[in-house]
Amino acid sequence: MIRLALDTSTPIGSVAVGRGDEVLAESLITVRATHSEAVLPEIDRLLTVCGLTASDLQGVVVGGGPGSFTGVRIAAALAKGLCHARGLDLYSFSSLAAVAAGTRCTEPVCAMFDARRGQVYAAGYRVGTGLEELFAPRADSLEQVLAGLDPSGWFFAGDGAGAGEESIRSAGGRVLDSELWVPRAGSLLWLASVDPDRGRVEDPGRWEPEYVRLPAAQREQGG
């Protein structure tokens, strides 16, 4: 199963091509303004490096947010477009889950992105043979996130953890090295291979990414 994975929810975008859980090629792209110009050529380049073409792809794995509003939409639009044009399977995992998976940390991991204006997007995970969600992504102040768990039992990752490093440390939490803050596309490939059912999107045309601050329409109707 050859899959393409991409995440552009943070300033560091990532693209990867893999077979099963084996990453054949992976790129990180730091973009100041927007990922829209850099990502598509990078997909082309990685496929070429791997000796593949778009017609070899069977699935697309997208980091479905939360994160930068514009960035999340870029990955979502690209993923939906590719799936529509080529009839590929779509898988979506939280970009925060991609961060946690990438840490390979055996303790609980709280992944956090800066949500601006005093809030972070945060979610809790335990990495094992798969990824267990300890608390679902939400937008909240750092103080509220820290109040909801025992920080001394957690490792923190993501640019939200970087911005709040002082508060996290003084609450007893440990912040992982900044190299482990990125939602890597390679981690999305791993998630799709260990837990494909959780990520599978039934109807790519109607799928929307997770903005978190605003709940998805489906969840709202479900109460």
Next chain:
Amino acid sequence: MTARREVSLDLTEAELERFGRRLGRVAFDEGVFVCLYGELGAGKSTLARAACRGAGVTGPVPSPTFTLVNQYEVDGGAAVQHADLYRVDTVEGLLDMGWEALVQSVGAVFVEWADRATAYLPSDRWDIRLDFVDSPSRRRVGIVALGSAPPIPGAEAHP
């Protein structure tokens, strides 16, 4: 002039206008997200318009009731955004009008009818409530600075 986290004032329309300009200036300098609450006619639009002026907007400042968000470029490219949620009554509506981008933006944002988005407001913000008082020519203005939002400028007239 002391800056405070919580302020309550009774102001005439002219005073509201002057105070709005001062608030707008600070909101622009500090990139504050400003939420306005109050009934129809309570003075939200007067205050928001004055705040846009104080933030450096020079041309017309029309109501965003139908456009939902009006964006202005001032001072060499910095953005000032003026939103009105009166016509937004669903979460989908908030999503469609670009609420997430509005909250994530850098720079001053003035939001009328912010109670339409109560559950989705950022932590750092100014909440401004406008109320009628006994005198029809005055309004009560209650302002609270929340989270790490900067303190509220004084109301004394030193433009």
